[in-house]
Amino acid sequence: MARLTPVQRKTDTALLDPGEDTRIVQGLARGLAVLRAFQPGETSLSNTELAARTGLAKCTISRLTQTLTALGYLSYVPRLGRYQLGGGVVALCHSLLAGMPHRLAARPLLQDIADFARLPASLGMPDQNEMLTIETARHAGLRPPRFDLGARLPIETTSMGRAYLFALPADERTLLLRRLRLKWTKAEWQTIDGGIDKAFTSLAERGFCVSLGDRRPDVFAVGAPLVTPEGLVLALNCGGMPSEVTAERLEHEIGPRLARAASQLSAQDRSHA
DSSP states (O other): OOOOOOOOOOTTHHHHOOTTOTTOOHHHHHHHHHHHTOOTTOOOBOHHHHHHHHOOOHHHHHHHHHHHHHTTSEEEETTTTEEEEOHHHHHHHHHHHHTOHHHHHHHHHHHHHHHHHTSOEEEEEEETTEEEEEEEEOOTTSOOOSOOTTOEEESTTSHHHHHHHHHSOHHHHHHHHHHHHTTSOHHHHHHHHHHHHHHHHHHHHHSOEEEESSSOTTOEEEEEEEEOTTOOEEEEEEEEOTTTOOHHHIIIIIHHHHHHHHHHHHHHHHHTO
16 A cells, blocks of 8 residues: 555644634644644754744744743753743653553553564554554564654554544544544545544454554554543554564454453553542
């Protein structure tokens, strides 16, 4: 399957276009869009770059970056004339991750899968139209990548994302799919929709789904959903390059193990609820 690339859109335009939802505070939404404009591996951004990514006027960006700097969510580097994420963002992330018991519970199970598969195994949660990695285990023979925590995956073309979609309540799934369609042409979405239907069939029958190059031709992966007692829908995945894992092994060995881990985590959460 050829690699699918979504229509290029500015960062978080959905946040800046609430439609008829009068509950959205525009100033807050714009400030968050500025923070979200930073991507893994980037050390700093200028006001001009932030304006281009968010679609906001440069004068608006200037006011937002000054405010976010005063509050500690950005820091200004005078020598470069650019902004970096500040300590306030780190504090928020720490509070979020420390308050996730399911993340801690997933660690040993993810490690067992990673050691068995000799591939990375991860736990992900939703963030807008993407899945966000909040825990990853790797076997000892793998060199850690530069980024793991916070890595993002598209929902509609990955095994993790499709597993998450499957476990969502029907009304939430419908709304999310409506948003995801906007990223693609009609012809592209027909292909993606077919992949989602196939994944849902597998998830209903076996508890996991496989993606064989759907997002990128060099990535084979398997995903499984879990739901916390609070109703938070998360997903596990495990995968690698076709040279590292075969479709047969994903289907018959790793997939069932991942589904059992997801089921065990859901049961653990409920026993501690």
